[in-house]
């Protein structure tokens with residue numbers, strides 16, 4: 001859901017995209033075909049090799065496997081939208097004193113990890129992209145410790161149609177990840193449907 005939709009939008013926004021990591025290669029090829037532009041299917045290693053950015057959009061329990069398949073990520077900008085959820089996606093297994101994003105950064109200490117895109121449901125991405133030329137855009141928080149990776153993430157966030165909100169260092173993912181649980185509650189458990197985004201406003 002996250003990788004397929006964001007990858008499709010990145011490709012339509014003009015980026016060269018490699019879809020990787022699924023049990024069916026046919027699915028990845030179909031995604032690339034439907035995305036159009038400069039999109040193709042590949043292995044996680046091929047996706048990471050020459051990439052300016054890698055989007056990590058897999059279940060928490062798949063981190064070990066996908067990172068092994070991706071190979072050396074030294075120096076790479078790794079944008080994670082993944083949440084540290086238990087097997088049946090009912091609760092966070094890391095929270096308050098750490099976050100999924102920080103745990104990921106520990107696993108790949110030479111990569112430049114930024115947390116972005118995970119605070120909205122995948123269902124809303126195409127609607128946000130379609131309305132990207134409107135004056136008022138929804139917000140999207142992101143956080144990380146590395147300026148370069150944050151600039152790359154902010155550009156991608158803008159390309160999708162959001163207004164990027166820099167929330168500070170990666171440890172702030174301790175708060176953005178539980179915030180996502182609120183968004184999921186509003187999207188899936190409260191009347192109105194899952195095409196939900198949010199907007200912050202500052203008053204003087």
Ligand SMILES: NC(=O)c1ccc[n+]([C@@H]2O[C@H](COP(=O)([O-])OP(=O)(O)OC[C@H]3O[C@@H](n4cnc5c(N)ncnc54)[C@H](OP(=O)(O)O)[C@@H]3O)[C@@H](O)[C@H]2O)c1
Nearest residue numbers: 001002003021022023057058059060081082083118121122
């Ligand atoms: N969905 C949302 O709205 C949302 C919102 C915020 C954050 N997130 C987070 O984003 C991450 C991705 O969520 P998602 O909903 O996008 O998940 P998803 O649709 O299930 O996508 C996960 C990807 O991993 C692949 N995969 C799973 N098991 C595999 C295996 N054994 N071998 C190879 N590939 C495998 C899946 O391929 P297959 O086609 O083979 O299943 C799929 O391509 C999660 O950490 C989630 O918590 C999701």
